[in-house]
Amino acid sequence: MSTSITSAKIKVNGVHLHYQQTGQGDHAVLLLPGMLGSSQSDFGPQLKSMNKQLFTIVAWDPRGYGHSIPPVRDFPPDFFERDARDAVDLMQALKFKKFSLLGWSDGGITALIAAAKHPALIYKLVVWGANAVVTQEDLKLYNAIRDVSKWSEKVRKPMEEMYGHEYFAKTCEAWVDGISQFADKAxxxxxxxxxxxxxxxxxxxxxxxxxxxxxxxxxxxxxxIKESRLFLMPEGKHNLHLRFAEEFNKVVENFLRQT
Incomplete structure (x- = not known):
């Protein structure tokens, strides 16, 4: 039983959120996926291989992503705050009193907001591929991925299998518009x-x-971020936790275990 991964849905803030859970450790950890991501697409090596005696690992699909559809994903000005609220309320609905956050990319931004707004609930925070601001240079990078037909087949195919081409293409365009709105702020x-x-x-x-x-x-x-630690993986790309899963899991587990 201890190594099995269960999937379920729970109603949070009016939406049925899908999540996967594994392990029976005292230390609860929530994995937060990136843009258009889900527990299934973004965290296979973590759900499979992180220490299940030490940790209880939960990976979620934010509203409009993965199996948390409906609703259709949208990007109002507060979409990151909304995800942060959903993430924290999900863990509380699952009866975790205190937990750590592991956030990738957009999920990292969500995790930063959740940790700042709920300091009493968050034990530790790990983020990678995340940003707190949007620069003009970032806008160029985002617009370069707007058209999903230009994505490599390897990256595009699992997304199309999950969402169908139309939802995937439309949501990616909507995400680029959604993240770009921050460039207009101070x-x-x-x-x-x-x-x-x-x-x-x-x-x-x-x-x-x-x-x-x-x-x-x-x-x-x-x-x-006061007293934060920065760890560089020289060969890592955006998906370093998938490409170098063993090293990633090891350094993250070491960090989570330190008192």
Missing amino acids: DGNICQHLLPHIKCPTFIIHGGKDPLVPQLHAEYLHKH
């Missing part, structure tokens, strides 16, 4: 104003070859 602010409010031990991981999130974002987080 300093391109997504959550930079919240970083000083993060009180939990924080581990920032960055891939030296990440084509989507320049390293300056990881350095910015490290500078503005």
Whole structure:
């Protein structure tokens, strides 16, 4: 039983959110996926291989993603805050009093907001491929992925299998518009104003070859989150936790285990 991965849905904030759960450790951990991501697409190696005696691992599909459809995914100005609220309320609905957050990309932004707004609930925080601001350079990178027909087949195929081509294509375009709206704010602010409010031990991981999130974002987080740690994986790209899963799991588990 201990190594099995269960899938279920639970109603949170008016939406039936899908999640996967495994392990029976005392330390609860929530995995937060990236743009258009889900527990299934984004965290296979973590659900399979993280220590199930030490950790209880939950991976969720944010509303409009994965199996948390309906509703259709949309991107109002507060979509990251909405995801953060859903994520925290999901864990509370599952009766976890305190938990750590592991957030990738958009999920990392969501995790930063959740940790800042709910310091009493968050034990530790790990983020990678995340950013607190949107620069003009970032806009160019986002617009380069707007048209999903230009994605590599390897990356595109599992998304099309999950969503169908039309939903995938439309949602990706909507995401680019959604994330781009932050560039109109002062300093391109997504959550930079919240970083000083993060009180939990924080581990920032960055891939030296990440084509989507320049390293300056990881350095910015490290500078503005008190006593945070920054770990660089020189060969890592945006999906370093999948490509280098063994090393990633090891350094993250070590961080989570430290008292």
